[in-house]
Amino acid sequence: QQQVKQSPQSLIVQKGGISIINCAYENTAFDYFPWYQQFPGKGPALLIAIRPDVSEKKEGRFTISFNKSAKQFSLHIMDSQPGDSATYFCAASIVGYSTLTFGKGTMLLVSP
Amino acid sequence: GAVVSQHPSWVICKSGTSVKIECRSLDFQATTMFWYRQFPKQSLMLMATSNEGSKATYEQGVEKDKFLINHASLTLSTLTVTSAHPEDSSFYICSAAGTDYGSNQPQHFGDGTRLSIL
Numbered sequence: 654q655q656q657v658k659q660s661p662q663s664l665i666v667q668k669g670g671i672s673i674i675n676c677a678y679e680n681t682a683f684d685y686f687p688w689y690q691q692f693p694g695k696g697p698a699l700l701i702a703i704r705p706d707v708s709e710k711k712e713g714r715f716t717i718s719f720n721k722s723a724k725q726f727s728l729h730i731m732d733s734q735p736g737d738s739a740t741y742f743c744a745a746s747i748v749g750y751s752t753l754t755f756g757k758g759t760m761l762l763v764s765p
Numbered sequence: 766g767a768v769v770s771q772h773p774s775w776v777i778c779k780s781g782t783s784v785k786i787e788c789r790s791l792d793f794q795a796t797t798m799f800w801y802r803q804f805p806k807q808s809l810m811l812m813a814t815s816n817e818g819s820k821a822t823y824e825q826g827v828e829k830d831k832f833l834i835n836h837a838s839l840t841l842s843t844l845t846v847t848s849a850h851p852e853d854s855s856f857y858i859c860s861a862a863g864t865d866y867g868s869n870q871p872q873h874f875g876d877g878t879r880l881s882i883l
């Protein structure tokens with residue numbers, strides 16, 4: 654029940670295209686959903702996060718869409734750039750508790 | 766803001782030695798710090814959670830005597846890998862959450878330490 658399932662495992666998108674990564678969760682107690690971006694040899698960096706009281710949050714080219722009834726959320730990267738090539742992790746947690754449950758990650762390659 | 770510094774970034778040592786990794790929150794006070802281990806092309810695996818001034822809480826399967834965690838202040842936590850062996854070689858990453866975690870202050874990650882045991 655603590656799992657967060659992330660797909661796809663890897664993704665190749667052409668420059669300028671839209672990258673879409675999906676996550677699904679089972680624990681209905683989760684109420685905080687961040688996305689992290691990780692470059693090789695670096696730690697993850699927080700990209701954007703959402704709470705269940707909104708269905709969408711946009712920051713620049715990055716948008717989270719959230720479907721509470723389906724227990725799914727997704728990251729959309731608009732106008733994808735080669736510099737966006739990285740591994741993306743979705744995560745979930747319960748406000749007030751420490752632990753983040755991570756998805757398995759998606760390796761994104763944006764071709765020039 | 767919300768910078769977490771991890772040191773060293775890379776260490777190579779002989780089997781049987783102990784290695785200490787430091788994690789510092791530079792511009793905020795971290796009530797809670799986390800230590801993760803990451804294998805190549807895999808997700809982060811939480812090893813332990815530490816609260817300032819308290820003993821760390823270890824995840825199932827993580828040896829407390831092998832991985833010693835100290836969180837002596839609101840800005841510093843250390844992970845000591847004792848009597849390290851080649852199977853302990855990995856990428857270790859710390860993260861820190863601010864003092865108001867209940868209000869969704871997110872975890873901020875350090876840049877990791879690449880540990881190689883010969």
